[in-house]
Structure formats: structure tokens, C-alpha cells
Amino acid sequence: MKIGVIGTGYVGMVTAVGLADLGHQVIGTDKVTEKIEKASRGEVPIYEPGLEELLNKNLKNGNLTFDPDLEKTIRASDVLFVCVNTPQRKDGSADMTFVEGVSRCIAENLNGYKLIVEKSTVPVRTSFWIKRTISLYKKGDSSFDVASNPEFLREGSALSDFLNPERIVIGAESEKAKNWLIKIYEKYKDKIHMTNIDTSELIKHASNSFLAMKISFINLISDLCEKTDADVELVAQGMGLDSRIGKQFLRAGLGYGGSCFPKDVRALVKIGEDLGLDMSLVKAVDQINKKRIQKFINLIKKALWILTNKRLAVLGLAFKPRTDDIRNAPSIDIIRKLMEEEAYLSLYDPEAAENVKKLFPEDPPNIHYAKSAYQALEKANAALFITEWEEFEKLDLKKVKKLMDKPIVVDGRNIFEPDKMKELGFEYYCIGRK
């Protein structure tokens, strides 16, 4: 079986490299030729631990090749993993234009049986539309199947998630499609959860919305903690000890960001509403999340009153640690609001600064990019922690205090212990605890 991977972004690149590493013959293609050129040279355009090494290994052993020509890739492949982006439209629904475009191209190049696998996150019923599109536009009488195999990788640990999956969800109809996918994932066959296609598509949106709901839930509880003497970290620990709840995704803070949760929550709302359902539970998840940014700005103002001409160290720009991805990162909205207040910002992130620079170019004294957290903290009137990078947990806090103009820390991710910060002489503001 020859596998074509269409779209070599975060998901497609990991999928292409991962499938090649399982021993399959894989061709990766993308409409952005530069991505394909880089990948062919063994360069990964994104920061993802371990990915570049495994890419090079599989380029060398011949399992993986890249081709900018989508039509050629389709004709040369038996299985096509569709990994294109499905961004959010204005009304909250998922934009399926790229999936439709790829489906039409597959139809026009259907030179024999092909299995088309949806890896992109798509609304339930998408397989119906892909099948209809291919049937409408195909020229010959070649047959095909559509299957769903949603991706659950987490940026920052994407490769190990692919290579050590907790589950492989497959939605397929025909025996042939099921058997081919079982063969592709043979190494993990005890992890396969086989369902029909609608179920598989819905598992992805339901999973992401549920995880986002946990985050919004604990953020709501953190608001309650702030009005009382409760400590949200201890509430979360106490809740998490119950195996029915689990301790993951119960971290109060600035809310969720990234390329998936915000859009997937809104897409699920739209899917449900289009089917006539009351989606207020899921809507509230989004509404609570949106309020986190203004709450954080209010917290900074509680510490500093007026922000105009204040020097602020902004620490952490990526939407979460161990990635350079800034799509829907809370840092972006926070920077915008602080700029409106005419504060001077010194920004630092271990990996994401270059991406943020494209949105907010260096413009001293308004925007400055520091080479280290310590450099960002020099003469700062306050330190703002936005992303919980491990590097920040290890900062020498005595040194931090000496470097700053005023030892004021506003911690949007509860990285530090309030008692210890006070002991060290910091004025410390955090989320849902005192």
C-alpha cells in the first residue's frame, strides 16, 4: 500500500513521518511548495520535539518522500490521509473548503480503488459529503471508500502521541476499508476503537469540547475561590483524586487557546444548533473562556493601577508549553490590550518569539524581544506569566527580584507558590488562590 498524506502542517507532518516509521511507503504533499521543499531537505518548519530526527531517518531509508504535486500524489497512492486545515468560519462552523477542494481533486484523479481517510477534524456527516463530491466529479468507474481516523496528538508531544497512542479511533463502513486501516495500524491493533463513520467524526469534536469544558469549569470554580477563602489548586487536586473526574485539564488560568479547542467547541455548537439542539452547555464553555483575558488585564491593573509607560515583562507567548504555535494564544490578545494601554512590553518565549514577531514587530520601547526571561525582567515594573514553560518554574527568584524595578508578579498560570513568593518579598497575584 502506498499512502499519500495531503497537507503537511502539524498533523500531516507527524502523520507522514509516523506512518513512514511504521514501515509504510508514504508521500507527503502540500499546496505550500516551500513546506515540501523544506521537508524534502529534512527540515521541519515547526518546533516539535523529535520530529526532525525521525523525518531524516525516514527520508534516508526511503520510506518517506515529498511531492508538491497533489494530482500526482493522488494517482500514486492507494490510501489518502486528508490532513488539511478546517479553520473556523465567521458563524463558528468549520470551513470545509479545503476538504471539498481535495475531494474534487481526488475525484478527478481516481485511477483505481482508493481509501480516503479523514484525519482533519471534521463535522459529523462530512464523509457523506466527501462521498457525494467524489461520486459527482469522478470520471471513470473506479470505486473508493471514505473512512474517518481523527487525530488526537497534542502539540509539544505530537510524535510520542503518534508512536504511543492511547486509542486509534477508526470509523469505516466496508470490510475492505476496515481491514486496510487495521493493517496500517497493525502495531497498535489492541488500541483500535472501531465505529461507524458518524460516531468516529463525533468522537473528535466531543473529546475536544469535553476537555475544553474541564478547563472552563475549573476557571469558573477559580472565580468562586477568589470570592471565598478556597484555593483552586487544592480544589482541583481534591476533585482530581476521584478517578471518575481525573486530574488532567483542571488547571485554572488564562483558559485554553491553540488551533483546536476554540474552533472545535464553536463547531460543535454550530453542528448541534443546525440540528435543532440546545447547545447552551457547550456555548458556556466558550463564553467562560473568552472572559479569562479581560480578567487577567483587570488583575494586572489591580497590581499596577495605570499601565501607560509601565515596563512589563511578558513571559510565555506560545498557547501552551513545548510548542512554537501561537494560534489563538492568550498572549496575543493580552499583548494587544496592553499595547492599547500604552505599556512598554519586553516579550520572551523559549520557542514562539519568532512567530509573535510577525504579528508585533520589534518597536522599542513599545515592543522589545528579550533573549532570555532574565533579560525581559530587567527593570520591569511587573512580570506577567502567560505560558507555564518549565523554564519559568526553574527561575532563580532571588535573581528575578534583584533584576526587577518592583517585585510584582502577575501569574496567569499559577506557576509559583503564593507563600514562597511572599516570603521572597514579591507582591504576588495569581488565579483562584491567595
Ligand code: NAD
Ligand atoms: P495546518 O494549518 O498546520 O496544516 C494544514 C496544511 O494543509 C497546511 O500546510 C496547508 O497548506 C495544507 N493544505 C490546505 N489545503 C491543501 C490542499 N488543497 N492541498 C494540499 N495541502 C493543503 O493544520 P493542522 O494543525 O495540521 O490541522 C489539520 C487538521 O487537523 C485540522 O482539521 C485540525 O483541526 C486537526 N487537528 C489538529 C491538531 C493540532 O494539534 N494541530 C490536533 C488534532 C487535529
